[in-house]
Amino acid sequence: MSPEELLQKMFAAAVDAAQPRHCLPAHLPPAPAGRTLVIGAGKASAEMARVVEQHWPGPLSGLVVTRYGYKVPCERIEIIEAAHPVPDQAGLEAARRILALVQGLNADDLVICLISGGGSSLLPLPADGLSLADKQALNRDLLKSGATISEMNCVRRHLSAIKGGRLAAACFPARLVTLAISDVPGDDPINIASGPTCADPTTCADALAILRRYAIDVPPPARALLESGAGESIKPGDARLANSETRMIATPQMALEAAAAVAREAGVPAHILGDSIEGEAREVGTVMAGIARQVARFGQPFEAPCVLLSGGETTVTIRGDGRGGRNVEFLLALGVALDGHAGIHAIACDTDGVDGQEEIAGALLAPDSLERAWAHGIRPRDSLANNDGHGFFQALGDSVICGPTLTNVNDFRAVYVGAVASASQG
Structure with a gap:
């Protein structure tokens, strides 16, 4: 050879080891007394959804968003495609729909959240006062700045209505199990798709410091959000995360x-x-x-x-x-x-x-x-x-x-x- x-x-072999068909089934939780809802975002999320469908013993429904060209056929989980690495309107609409799907759940329900790399740009739901154009401009500047992935995701978490644990908070009081494929150094779940279901210890001040460090031009609404502290994410110890857990199913x-x-x-x-x-x-x-x-x-x-x-x-x-x-x-x-x-x-x-x-x-x-x-x-x-x-x-x-x-x-x-x-x- x-x-x-x-x-x-x-x-x-490296790619095959991280295929959802190999690494996901063993991490599925037991079926709940109530509904099972599947949501998610990332380049692997559509394939992950297909594997969940193939191995789930009862009824389920849901929606995941993946990159254009990464869609696979699913029967019960809707797959939406959107843009990566710069977000688009399709991703914004998918994020809105996912957030709406988890409203009104109860403690007997189960949410399975499928998260993988690329989810940050695929869930571009801007915080109040921000536009998609603001998010797109910041994304482009961050991508060419030389900032690390953890720095970029810190900024994204504090300008989002769904990242930084906000999606998990919206699922409460249902049980939430996040199945994650890590694409980030250190496998920290807050940096995989900017941690939509994870508590975030970083702050608006941290995000502002990163933007200053790389001399990034910040749209006025984004600067106001960060300087006021209104963009703070969900912090460790928040009661709405009590029924949430994350399982790392594949890593570098x-x-x-x-x-x-x-x-x-x-x-x-x-x-x-x-x-x-x-x-x-x-x-x-x-x-x-x-x-x-x-x-x-x-x-x-x-x-x-x-x-x-x-x-x-x-x-x-x-x-x-x-x-x-x-x-x-x-x-x-x-x-x-x-x-x-x-x-x-x-x-x-x-x-x-x-x-x-x-x-x-x-x-x-x-x-x-x-x-x-x-x-x-x-x-x-x-x-x-x-x-x-x-x-x-x-x-x-x-x-x-x-x-x-x-x-x-x-x-x-x-x-x-x-x-x-x-x-x-x-």
């Missing part, structure tokens, strides 16, 4: 462990460096190149051959006008730093099948990638400066395109380091 084949097989770590098992079965040691690595994608790529070089040259901290695995969510501060995403930015920076180092191959993909805003999961890097780019008249450093990772790897025919995976445990990165080179190799 070639290094490229092994890396692609590992990515497929689970996906990395599945990929590591594939490598080991192929006779290649695999080492998980972390499931929650953050930072600028190009800087993470440069650091990972230094680790791979140390392995190749000195056998430290691991003997080669081996695979170095990592997950999490890096960020990209947009400087150019190219076509890219976090994973191809990481991979291009890795390639530039490795400069054609023999025996080192890599893959970096988003487990939802979309890196950035294109239907491209990520790409593969080979020792000859830079050489082939130059032969095409492409300057790798210029592509990196222009945030043009997709343009770079597409020109080489090395993009990874798998279509919607119907799950999402965020970024998957694997670096294969071949046999130890001589100490003179740089």
Whole structure:
């Protein structure tokens, strides 16, 4: 098996490990005495809803919202598609309908909430006084600012009528069980879809500090909401959350462990460096190149051959006008730093099948990638400066395109380091 084949097989295993059909059924709660209502949002929510339908022993109804192109057929749960990563009117209407569905429930009823990555933009119900246009403008600015996912979600929670525990409060006194697929570093449920069913310890002041930190132009209604404290979310200890629990059914770590098992079965040691690595994608790529070089040259901290695995969510501060995403930015920076180092191959993909805003999961890097780019008249450093990772790897025919995976445990990165080179190799 070639290094490229092994890396692609590992990515497929990582995605498969997070499929709802594998990880959801064991977490379903017992049927209630009253009604069962299914709601949710995220890139995996439609597939999660289908699995709930297939395994639920009694009647149920509900509504979930997912990204355009991620809809799957369900018989009793309505599926609505909306925009990601910048919200649209369809998402706003879906959020309104979900909030209306949970009104008037009683203590005998059960709400199953299906939450996965992408839910923040798919539930864009602005707080009183804000418009969808305000939310869209802030989302665009946050996405290109370089803010971390936790920082972005802190702002979103305090400008929302449904996030930051507000959906859970609306479900009270019904029992609420949230089944979550984590796409965030640390698996903190308040950061998965901005925590619509979770208590939020952060504050309006925290959100304002983040907006100042990244010099983001705040619409006057949003600033007034935050400065007045009227945007405070549901806090820990709120009595309306007493009947609520969250079950994490799939995480980045689970996906990395599945990929590591594939490598080991192929006779290649695999080492998980972390499931929650953050930072600028190009800087993470440069650091990972230094680790791979140390392995190749000195056998430290691991003997080669081996695979170095990592997950999490890096960020990209947009400087150019190219076509890219976090994973191809990481991979291009890795390639530039490795400069054609023999025996080192890599893959970096988003487990939802979309890196950035294109239907491209990520790409593969080979020792000859830079050489082939130059032969095409492409300057790798210029592509990196222009945030043009997709343009770079597409020109080489090395993009990874798998279509919607119907799950999402965020970024998957694997670096294969071949046999130890001589100490003179740089």
